[in-house]
Amino acid sequence: MEKNLHKNAVQLDGTGNSGPPKFLSLKWKVLLLSSLILITIVVSFTGIIYVSLMDDFESQRNAQHRRYASEVEGLIDQISRNLHQSAELIPFLEGMGTGLLVHDGKNIAEAFDPYWAPMQLTKGFEVIRFYDNSNQLLASWGASESDTHDDVMLNWVRKVNAREQPVSPLSCRKSCMQFIVAPLLVEGNSVGVVVIGAPLVDAVLGFKDISGADIGLLIQEPGNTPKNNEKRIPSWDVRIAAHSREMNLAILDQAALQYPDFNQLEKGIQVFWENQYLQIKPLSLGKMNASDNAQFIVVTDITSTIHTIQSSTQRNMIIGLMGLILSELLLFVILSQPLSRLKHIVFTLPLLARSSFKNFRSELHSVGQKRWLKDEIDMLDETAAALSYQLEKLEDQVADRTAILARKMEELSKERDFITNLLDIAQVIVITQNADGEILTLNAHGETLIQYTEKELQGTQFLDLLALDGDLRDLPGHLEEVRSERRDQLRHEANVLCKDASVRHILWLHSRLTRHTEDDPAMLSVGLDMTEHKRTEGRLAWLADHDPLTDLFNRRRFQEELEQMLNLAARYRHSGALLFFDLDQFKYINDTSGHQAGDALLKMVARMLHGSIRSVDILGRLGGDEFAVILPQTTPEGAIEVAKNALACLNQGKIAINSRTHKASASVGIALFPEHGNNVHDLLAAADLAMYQAKEAGRGGWHLFSNEEKTRERMHTLVYWKEKIEYALLHERFLFYFQPIMHIPDKTIDHYEVLLRMLDDDGTILAPHFFIPAAEQTGLIHAIDHMVLRKSIAQSAEIQHRGHRVRFSINLSAHAFHDPELLPMLREAFTQYNADPSNFMFEITETAALEDLPAARKLMEMIRTLGCSFTLDDFGVGFSSFYYIRQLPIDVVKIDGSFIRNLADSPDDQILVKALCDVARGFGKKTTAEFVENAATLSILEEMQIDYAQGFLIGLPMPACDSPFKDFLQT
Missing domain, CATH: 3.20.20.450 (EAL domain)
Structure with a gap:
């Protein structure tokens, strides 16, 4: 039965998915969680103990190293005292006093030479030098290697001569040596300075006897190759100047391989060598100068300590794991029965989701038993049964209301989808505002048009989008009337400032909205983009009066201007003139170089004509290669002068197209008003005939119309072309x-x-x-x-x-x-x-x-x-x-x-x-x-x-x- 219930529970996963969900029992979840917690506690406890042991170990090692450093410094001090005692005895050696008093280096050498070899053997002297009160070297014994100390040694001598107080410096240039620089007193007088140096090998050898640890003296010498039996560690760039007899130098080679950076020794390093854990750490000595590049290192066997720490850690881990296993077993026994009952209830609950209320109660009662002491699971069983009765009653009520609600939801969904789609596809800006005039929403077309997103404009004042000019000064007040319900609608036009700083002309219609709460929109603003319409409207209006190629008045507007000028001339009895320009050989330019060349020539002619006339004169292009100029209130002589100036200006113009150069040239016909015509048609005809007279005279000139030649020239032209046309029709030309x-x-x-x-x-x-x-x-x-x-x-x-x-x-x-x-x-x-x-x-x-x-x-x-x-x-x-x-x-x-x-x-x-x-x-x-x-x-x-x-x-x-x-x- 439980298997069937589990199958039912699997088939309904609460999300409507038919696939079986992954299941893990609560019992196992509790066991896994508790196991993770216990494991975390055991690991943490073990880690804390381990860290504590390591801290103690480090503390002990640091204390031990401080003792080692103290012991080494004591050994160095002992060497220094021995050298000082020897220095005090030198003036009393036989023959030394006389040589020192007279500062005779030869006498000093002869007197001290017998003592040098015994002192090397018994005292361990490496070098000895005698200086007079003027810091001049009198005599010296010792290895040439000590010459590296000359500059430093001379500074010591000067200091001692000046103060008459001994100094005990330590220097490690090529080899580490302890020096004593002491004043020489003969018969109570200072006669110079003696410098005695002894190597620190004795200190290294004595350290092993005192501490039982191996010690070595390392000197950093980058790039030097080993000499004779000299031992070097290349990766550290150091030379081993001295070491205890028992020290295995192979340990240092192994450490250099594991830790190539010599600076890593500062905190101490551990090396595992032949089943031993060894610690290598430098000694910090106050007597050592950083400039000497020398360092004492101590190699200590820490194997027993490491094994102790490891054994303690392993023991703690074993005890913790055993406690974990026992705890899990006990917890498993305690949770098995209650969770099994709870599992049965859980797997039975899906019957409620399928409205199988009777089956649900039957399953619960069939497995339930009468218990004297109830617990939470028994109460859950009874509550679930009571809940099934209540759900069964509620489902009947819901079924009745669901049918009604479904019909209403379907209607609302259709309305919502319609409105949403309408706002998205509508080619208008749709904005809602609150009672303060702040923008709440913006549709997709609005975002595309003004380039602001809805999120960017939310909370922004609607008026901030507009470019308010003098005509819109009252707009804020009118908008407030709509938002405050004193006005239903408002219609106006305004420019909108887009995000890219462009301006668009928008026709706005604002409508008041009914509000139920303070958060509801107070006004709906719908904007229609009129930018292109206004631009086209302006362009069409301009084109109605202008030639689009030259920007001059076209024939229609020019004739209107000429008619007005004729009316003014008749009213006030003024005279004027009309100049008719026709370009020469314009068709040839078009045929040879194309319309682009012709257009360029027309533009150039328009500019040159405009520059050659007065500001009160009116210039227009009548079509093709024909231009005309109205000269108000002028005389025949003035009109001729304007024509001459215009022709002279045109003769200077030329254009180069496709390796061809074309010059501007025109023939000008001049007609006077009202003398040669008092209406537009007659005056244009007269100027046209005069222009043809100018062309026949040789092109590039002007001709003033006369009434005597009007009829004759026109008839001549018509008869000439009539004969040509009849001949062409007859002979198929x-x-x-x-x-x-x-x-x-x-x-x-x-x-x-x-x-x-x-x-x-x-x-x-x-x-x-x-x-x-x-x-x-x-x-x-x-x-x-x-x-x-x-x-x-x-x-x-x-x-x-x-x-x-x-x-x-x-x-x-x-x-x-x-x-x-x-x-x-x-x-x-x-x-x-x-x-x-x-x-x-x-x-x-x-x-x-x-x-x-x-x-x-x-x-x-x-x-x-x-x-x-x-x-x-x-x-x-x-x-x-x-x-x-x-x-x-x-x-x-x-x-x-x-x-x-x-x-x-x-x-x-x-x-x-x-x-x-x-x-x-x-x-x-x-x-x-x-x-x-x-x-x-x-x-x-x-x-x-x-x-x-x-x-x-x-x-x-x-x-x-x-x-x-x-x-x-x-x-």
Whole structure:
């Protein structure tokens, strides 16, 4: 039964996991814990005893070493006293007194020489020297090795001569010697100094007899090689100057191997040698100088002491382990029965978790017995049974309430998830504030936008985020009204200071929240980022009046300024002038060096013209390479002078592109107002005609318009071009050029724009701007439109019949929408050549649809029923583009090239093009970008998801004979 209960307990581990948990009985846990405690006590007790024994041992050894040091010093003092006694007897030796009195070294040598050998043998003298009162050496005996003491010895002599007091120094330069330096007295007078030195070998030998320990004298001599029988220890860099006879020098070699650092001997080291524990420790002697590099060491046998400590430690460990085992056995016997009963209860408890209340009580009662003396386990048994009754009652109540609660929790969970997801994905800043205006929470989009985390802003005043200016001085008071429930909502705009010091323009909406406690939020603040919108709005407003390349007034704004100036001149009867500039050979620069060179030249001309006119004059770019200047309140002479200055300034300008140098040059037409015109149209026409007169006169000059030549020149120009156009139509001197347009996503050529050129009599290829204005004024534009459409349809059909498909994009002039024959001609041509209308896309401009929008929309819808499509050209130049894209049946919009040329280097153009693309995509239109001249621009267009690209990077306009489909065209 217990096995089954244990299995039930294993199946429910309290965490909902089905795997069996690891189990260890409480009995074993108690035994393990008590064992760890007892082991810790035994080990600690043994360790304390061991440390105490070692401390006692060290204390005894230190005391013993102090005795050793005292004994060695006593031996050295004995040597010193013997030397002093010998020094006092020297003047009384036969013949010494006379020699010392006269300071005769020869007499001293002859008198003392017989005594030197006996003194070496009996007294152990190593060296003896005699000095006079002037510290001059008179005579000396001893080994040459003592010469190393000369400098130090001379200092001793000077000191003794000066004080007439003996000194007893110890010196260990090459060998350790005890010296006596004593004054020599003869007949009561000081006649000099005697220096006697004896080695410390006697002290070393005598120490063994006194203490029973081995002693050695070590002298540090780095790098010296041993001489004769001299013993050295290389790893310590020491020489053994003396040692007791019984000392085994191999012990020192063994110690040097184990302890290579000689400084480790300071605290004493232990060496195990031939079953003996030996301690090697230096003696600290006050008589030894640190400069002598000499050290006495004592080798002591500590084997018996170590064995005593080890035996005591082992005995304590054995006694402790035996006590541990007996304690564990006793504890095991005591805990077995109670813990077995407790284990049964524990393994029965899982039945309560499975709501098996009756089985639980049955298991408890079946094993329970009537006891006369109850203990805690009996009380636990009874309490568990009572608990089962109570749980059974509560479970019935919980079951009823759980069903209700589950439904409510599901609803709350859905609401919570919805709100959480809404805050995370909402592209607005969501902030909650307390009653003091401190920020409590911030959503994920807010963190990304202002670059502060929610944790960083918690406790920060909301107003600290804002850049308050004069218009927001009352904002703190209004926010306080919302937080204090005196106002429901507040709407305002303010700049927010981001973490990276950038500023973002935010539209804020603050709403009051219902509070139940003081910790609840008092206000909800929702912010919409208007930064890009404001920037784009400002850019669009600026572009409505300015040329994006040169930053000058565009044609529309310039005409408005000219109209205002004409009105002021008429009101106050002032005169003024209009200067019309047209650059010379600008097309040549574009063709040879590319549009980048042309743009650079236009920018340079704009700067130079701006610098050459007065501050009150108005400068604008009318389009292409045309500039104009309004000169208010000036005379004809003043206007001519300004024109001359401007031309002189332009003649100094030049640019170098691709190893080519281009100079700036222009022709200037001058028209006066109100003399040559009192409205914008007439005055511009007059200045334009004057400019052409300047060009015909040789370029780079100026011409003042006169009323006499107005009609004549205009008619001459129209007749000239009318004849050229009629001749070109008759003799097929119009040429087709094709420029490829690439589909950006898959990098394939999707279609080609058909471009018209005229072959002049001298072989020059003329661009459309030379003949199209005259064609429009003479009515020949319809013939040109029909010719282009018919030939394009025929060529498309020929390619289609050869098994290939090429799409063409054809420009329609503004006059095409007033041509009643256009639609019938298209139907007839598609039928005649059996061409597919879906291969044709017609490009129109705002100007084409401007005059009669309903008629243009009707004609476009009828043409689209044939299967053709339409492109709105020059999209974005004016605000009317957004109106036409909604009113006209447009399929593709072509973004004006002025926004594309400098796209890679102009963040403003990037913002504007992105906005134009988003607008077009919002209306379901595809987009084309023209003037794509480099890979960087193409990459940005691809990121903006623009559909088509056209420009020099994609391909130059090419004649039909050089086109990819040349083999499929009729010759």
